[in-house]
Amino acid sequence: MPRALRVGVESAPTNFDMEQPVAFGDSVGSDISSSIYEQLTGPRPVRSGDGVWRVVWSDLEPQLAEAWWFSPDGRTCTFRLRAGVRSPDGNELTAEDVRWSWERSFGVRDVGKWVARISSVQEATDVEVVDERTVAFHLRAPNPALPRTMAQGTPNVYDSRVARSGQSPEDPWARSSLGARPAGFGPYRLARADGESLTEIEANPHYHAGPPAIGEVVARRYASNAEAVEALLGGEVDIVAGVPWSQLQAARAARHVRISPAASTAGVFLHLDPGAEPLDDPLVRRAIAHATPYRAVLQTAYAGGVERWYSWVKPESPGYDPAAWPYEEDLDRARALLASSKGAGGFQTTILTLPGEGLEVVAELLAERLGRLGIAADVRLEPQGHDRQGRVRTEGNLAPIMVRASHDGRGQRVAEPLYAYYHDWGPGRMRLFPFRYHNEEFFEALRAIPEAGHGAPWEAAVRRVQRLHNADAVMIPLCAQRYYVAHDRELEGYCWLPENRLPFVRMRWRS
Known part of the structure; x- marks a missing residue:
């Protein structure tokens, strides 16, 4: 049976909709949601010569988008979507999913709308479906920020067919259903969340880059990060993000543990x-x-x-x-x-x-x-x-x-x-x-x-x-x-991202 990844965390998410402050402000929930959703672009992680993980914002990675470009006047940024991207429900990503996702951000009027305005996308009507796989953002200024701000966890890119099924006159933007059942195009889907002690995610069987090497992730809540580190040292979990300075020496001394430092934002x-x-x-x-x-x-x-x-x-x-x-x-x-x-x-x-x-x-x-x-x-x-x-x-x-x-x-x-x-x-x-x-x-x-x-x-x-x-x-x-993550030495591929301190899709077991 494939080996699940056991994660020690200090909170159990109760909401997975990054447009809602209760979810956006939950660090663990943000990490998990960032494995369920995927953005059009993202920063490129690199490990520098001193062994510290950093991100390169001048060389973005294509994610759900395969290419993007600005118009000569800098006032339109166009994204070409990957072909064959499917959600866990089997629905294929289209430009309409992106347009509706940004419309929702303006409708919810929270974090995503603020990010859009910073990027010079002033209104939902500034997002245009050009064709099934092409979406254009019309900007109020020749602002180069948009491909970088796309890396933010909101506006998310939703499977709009699933998301819209949760709409109602009382809840026109499906806050309740998306808070409980996220609907993204990322490498994982939510399997279980009790809101108290346990959160489980499992691989998206249709993920565009192929099945993740780690097919199941189990996040178990501890009273503090310090207790989670003790659980790692005792073999109860495999990875902990945010190791306190007071425990770094003990974690480094453990033969089965590796420390991965990151230069955080x-x-x-x-x-x-x-x-x-x-x-x-x-x-x-x-x-x-x-x-x-x-x-x-x-x-x-x-x-x-x-x-x-x-x-x-x-x-x-x-x-x-x-x-x-x-x-x-x-x-x-x-x-x-x-x-x-x-x-x-x-x-x-x-x-x-x-x-x-x-x-x-x-x-x-x-x-x-x-x-x-x-x-x-x-x-x-x-x-x-x-x-x-x-x-x-x-x-x-x-x-x-x-x-x-x-x-x-x-x-x-x-x-x-x-x-x-x-x-x-x-x-x-x-x-x-x-x-x-x-x-x-x-x-x-x-x-x-x-x-x-x-x-x-x-x-x-x-x-x-x-x-x-x-x-x-x-x-x-x-x-x-400086931010420290401790993990089992058999776990390879760890890197740090500002939107996702635990990018499970990049990890694998050595054996």
Whole structure:
């Protein structure tokens, strides 16, 4: 009998519709859904010379699409679909499936609609069925982002015949049925989900690339990732995503376990509140940026196992510019800036540390360094179990200084500058968090990116946005996060993707 893959997880998904926040915010559910659905394109995973998994966004992989191209004016992006792609129900993928899927995203009015607008697809009517296997997206600007944002888990590509069967007057977009029974064209289908302890998926018998080498995946819930790692060490499961730093040494010492590190699309950073006195003075924020102990953070908090990060754009993203960061460790410069600011003579402030690996150490290092400037910083820890993401979403800046990172190592799921900046710092309703940040010059530069076109003009526009945002020092990037997956040595083919930390279809048993 073929060997099933046993996965240790810390939650049991209750919803598999990525258009619904309850599902999109569930890391395990996102991983499983990403094996049930497949997108038109995706980033290419590579293992660098240091053994770390990374993704290449400048060289996308064809998935459900076999080719794509832009019109000469950059305002239409056309995708040619693979022939013979079938869902687990046996229905063949058509351009109408793609069109209906995007129409649903606009109808549901959640994550997918936001992603569409970032990509300059303004309305559902901008998606055109050209023929059975060709779909065109008409863009409101010559924005090159769309093939990259396609890698996001939403808008999904649904088997619209199955999905539509769940529609009703009370539920016109089949939220209930798609939440319980996903309908994609990916390598797996949902076999069982009890919402409490167990989730099982099995191979899609019609998958276009052939049957996955691993035909069955069983995800078993544990109270924490730490307990899941103990289960791996004891032979109860075969793979665990998100190994805590405290268990890395034990996992590496186990003869039957291999560690696969990944450079995630998340980072560790300081978030300064420009609405809190005296941080409302840019000179104070710049003084803090010059006082920040970057080298100590890398070496002390993360033992040299991470890399510097220099802007809100992620290092793997096209357009990332390390030269855009103007502040380095310089206490003399920090003192001079502070002396000419609203914070002259020193002041008291609070550093709030959100839960995350190494963040408490980062906060203590920062507090010690600020103390040398006469800034007395009280370090507070956000308790585990608090809905910190919910609080940030509703309250914004929870303290004058926050030490933040991704709790699940996933970070933003698309390494796209426009996506990154609008998500947290953009103008109006496109910003998803109520942070007290306002800079009209930055907003105008951000709005100009989609209109810049492709190639060098686009890269110049992205560099300008990074420099403007960095100059404000409301966000001080420290390091890119490293994410660790532990798995049985007999398991081969593991790689890391921002939308799917557990791409089962790429894995196989050595024997």
